[in-house]
Amino acid sequence: MRVTLFLLLFFKCVLLPAQNISTAKPWTYWWWMGSAVTKEDISAQLQFFKKSGLGGAHIIPIYGVKGYESKNISFLSPQWLEMMQYTVQEGARLGIGVDMTTGTGWPFGGPNVDTSNAARNMVVTDGNLFITPTKQKVKRAAPGGEGFVLDPFQSNAMDKYLTRFDSAFKGISSKPRSMYMDSYEAYGANWTDDFTKQFKERRGYDLSSTLTLLTDSSGNPDAELVKIDYHQTLAELLYERYAVPWTKWSREHGFLTRYQAHGSPGNLLDLYAASDIPETESFGTSRLPIPGLRVDPDYSIDQFGTPNPLAMKFASSAANLMGKPLVSSETGTWLANHFKVSLSQLKPQIDELFVAGINHIFYHGTTYSPDKEAYPGWLFYASTNFGKHSHFAGEFSLMNAYVEQCQSILQNSTSDNDLLVYFPIHDLWATKAKSAGNVHLLEVHHVDRWLLDLPFGKLSKKLWNEGYAFDYVSDMQLKNLTSDKDGNLHSGKAIYKTLLIPAATYLPTETLAELKRLASAGVKIVFDSKLPSKVTGYADHLKRQTIFENELQMLAKVKTVKVSTDLEADLKNNSISREKSLSANHLNFIRKKATDGSKLYFVTNLGNAFQEGWVTVSAGSNFFKNDPILGKSLLAYRKGNVGEEFFLSLAPGQSCFLLAGTEKAARKPVSGKKEEFQISGDWNLKFTEGKPRLPAAAKFTDLRSWTTLPDSAEFFSGKANYKITFDIPEAVLKNQQVELDLGDVRESAKVTLNGKELGTLWSIPFRTRIDPKLLKMKDNVLEIEVTNLSANYMRLRDTQMPDWKKFYEINIVDITYKKFDAAKWEPMPSGLLGPVKLVYE
Incomplete structure (x- = not known):
């Protein structure tokens, strides 16, 4: 076995220059409320991060806490910079990396943004143009960060905004690793002072002469062309004047950049690629049919949508194409209400990110809270809480060890996607916008608005479900692709065997020229079902359309170009590797290449259609299985x-x-048939640690939630010990492979069998292997220490002492952004619910 490679991948981490800081470990958002921080508490929380297995923290200054006004520190003041530098230095000592936002709250804006460079809105009424300030201010701003939101399209707005940071960081040596830009939330912003001038220079005609077409939603072909031109201009200005200057400034000052491009009206692939670390977002709960996986019933899909790996792939595609080793995610945002999130809910969301190409997890998140602050401490309004007062703080390191082992391999391997799919954004721009400002905002929440319902989205979903490994490519990125003698596409960092063009209506002249260039070099291009029919651009359209049609027909005659009526067959003919067996078994995967060139897979079962069986992969048969748990x-x-x-x-x-x-294992017949022995008898339950007080011990034969017990058990949050003595049949002892299956656990379980600790189970399925030698025929003793959620205690706390809700601005809200009130909650099931079984062949 190639054990050397395994050990290399298993233990190697991506280390930051000159620091013993790991990116393989997960990092966390770290909200500084009012920036009311002290060196003592900064150090204490960094030590908690280290103990928990985190690799870094991302400082985000936000609104403050009532009663702490005198301790607030103004953003970028000398005192604030002193605290930031101390954090970086103390983090380096402990092996904890530090990032920070180039601002406070979100989006960019603040006290040095005035009416001249603040965001603006344009509306057309009765054929006339009306421009007004959006008057939007920085959301969740910290002291010293309040002010208007920056105009993302203005020529000098970003440069002027960054002068404040030039002054602040002058002469400072202890700097964060990376600057961060949050998702685009400049609501209603769709104009800038020289937009008319820029539009005419870029599009070749005066926008004011076509204002009625810009607002025409009748399906008029000319109106669609003008809408495309308008969005194209916005996208170019956003890229050139917002993303690029910020990235350039950051690099000149010694910072990497993390950029959440989603939510913007630009081409996400270009914007993500402008940064060093593209970052997507996993907001809410994916509807995964894993048995026992819970979804907070209060979560509103209509309001927030659900995470979608096809949207996540925009960040990883940009990273793969441009050779960026890290691609990150804001992870666990509003997974459930505060005090209701379990580690077992988090793991599937993380696994979904991994198969979408993410390899640098950032939890959302941890709130700075003074050590002396009573439970539950300071909390950011949006769940999830990964801080020291979290009910899973004791088990947090276990999940982090899992993430670290996964990311050690994912970060030290490269993408093996062999299919490149063109993103025809112009077809989207031709449709009626569904977002504020009458522009298309490509957000991660409602992906149906811009992705899933278009032919591109439907094709991507088909490819995903049928086991293809693919990335997306933009019009701009096509210009950087070259070919080799075999007709493969090269981006400089990644290699693809085929360029796939979805069924699209519109195509720019420049993109057609790139397709002709690539085809003439032998690149294999497949059009799904049809050729595009219209060239983009309203100016001189009829003449350009005739040229476009002629050149498109010439392209279709090139030997390596195919208009496909049987996509599966055509991709197969182009040697595109399809993981048909994995997809047929509803297993999600990502295929990568190790440093020695060998293939590897990360495979996750996010459904309920597979347990075990015979499968194949396209890369052959020389594999062993590594379960990180x-x-x-x-x-x-x-x-x-x-x-x-x-x-x-x-x-x-x-x-x-x-x-x-x-x-390989012995090639003996594998039946796959499992036998089960249910452990039953008298279960003795003893509460050992928790709030508000320890309920009385109990005994029962049928496992059920301890909230059904009397003596305040329905309000208890903490740990309880289950103990049972049992006998087993001889058939179990004769088996060489035995697993303990705890069934339903609310929420984690530390297991001891006959005096030997078997570890703590924290994820679905709650199973662990057992050495058969540990078992005996008679008088086996099984002890299971279960830790539940803190939700049940908060039901009582919110009735008796709601004083912890003392934060400015939004304060604390529930998952629907309504006033938080845990007192109205029903008790959450808690404890060992079972059934508990021994499983063997």
């Missing part, structure tokens, strides 16, 4: 209809890596 194991192989198959056990909720190795 359960460890590594050999795979049994057999000869199948399409080559060698291996037997994969991967229950719903589980994930694993397939890593290169030559050693």
Whole structure:
């Protein structure tokens, strides 16, 4: 077995220059409320991060806490900069990295933004243009960061905004690793002072002469062309005047950049690619059919949408195409209401990010809270809380160890996507906008508004579901692609075998020229079902359309170009590798290349259609299984209809890596048939630690939520010990592979069997392997210490002492942004719900 490679991938981390700081460990958002921070508490929280297995923290100054006004520190003041530098220095000592936002709250704006460079809105009424300030101010601003939102399209607005930071960082040596820009939330912004001039120079005609077409929603072809031109101009200005200057300034000052391009009216692929670390966002809960996976019933899909890996792939595609080693995600935002999030809910969301190409997790997040502050401490209004007062703080390091092991491999391998899919954004721009300011905002929330309902989105979903490995490419990025003698596409960092053009209506002249260039160099281009029919651009359209049609027909006659009526067959003919077996079993995956050139897979079961079975992968048969939680194991192989198959056990909720190795398990028949022995009898329950006080001990034969017990158990949050003595049949002892399955656990379980600790189970499925030698026929003793959520205690706390809700601005709200009131909640099921079983073959 190629154990050397395994150990290299398993333990290697991406280290930041000159610092012992790991990006393989997950990082966290860190909200500084009012920036009312002290060195003592900064150090204490950094030590909590280190103990928990975090690799870094991202400082975001926000609104303050009532009663602490005198301790607030104004953003970028000498005292604030002193605290920031201390954080960086103390973090370096502890091995904790530090990032910061180039501002406070979001989006960019503040006290040095006045009416001359603040965001503006344009509306057309009765054919006339009306320009007004949006009057939007920085959301969740910190002391010293209040002010208007910056105009993202103005020529000198970003430069003027950054002069404040020039002065602040002059002479400072202890700097954060990276600057950060949050998602675009300049609501209603759709204009700037020289927009008319820029439009005419770029599009070739005067926008004022076509204002009625700009607002025409009748389907008029000319109106669609003007809308495309308008959005194209916005996108170019946003890229040239907002993203690029900020990135350039950051690099000149020694910072990397993390950029959330989503939510903007630009082409996300270009904007993400402008940064060093493209960052997507996982907001809310994916509707995954994993048995036992809970979704907060109060979460509003209509209001917030759900996470979608096809949207996440915009960030990872930009990273893959441009050779950026890190691609990050804001993770766990509003996964459920405060005090209701479990680690078992978090892991599937993280696994979904991994298969979408993300490899640098940022939790959302942790709130700075003084050590002396009573429970539950200071809290940011939006869940999830990853701080020291979280109910899963004791088990947090276990999930972080899982993430670190995964990211160690994902960061030290490169993409093996062999299909490149063109993003025809002009077809979107031709449609009626559904967002503020009458512009298309490409947000991660309601992806149906700009992605899923278009032919591009439908094609991407089909490719995803059918096991293809692909990235997206923009019009601008096509210009950087070259080809080799075999007709493969090269971006300088990634290699693709085919360029796939979705069924699109519009195509720019410049993009057609790039397709002709690539086709003439032997690149394989496949058009899905049809050729585009219209050239973009309202100016001199009829003449340009005739030229466009002629050149498009010439392109279609090139030997390597295909207008496909059977996409699967055409992609197969172009040697595109499809993971048909994985997709047929509803397993999600990402395929990558290790440093030695060998293939590897991360595979996750985010559904309920597969438990175990014979599967194949396109990269061959030399793999072993590495489960980051359960460890590594050999795979049994057999000869199948399409080559060698291996037997994969991967229950719903589980994930694993397939890593290169030559050693295989014995080729004995694998039945896959499992036997179960349910552990039953008298369960003794004793509460050991928690709030508001310890309920009385209990005994029962049927496992059920401890909230059904009397003596205040329905308000209890903490730990309780379950103990049972049981006998087992001889058949279990004779088996070499035995698992303990705890069934439903609310929320984590530390397991001890016959005096030996088996570890803490924190994710679905709540299973662990057992050494059969540990079992005996009679008088086995099983102890399970369960930790529940803090929600039940907060039901009581909000009735008796709601004084903890003392924050400015939005204060604290529930998952629908209404006033937070835990007192009205029903008790959350708690404890060991079972059934508890031994599983063996």
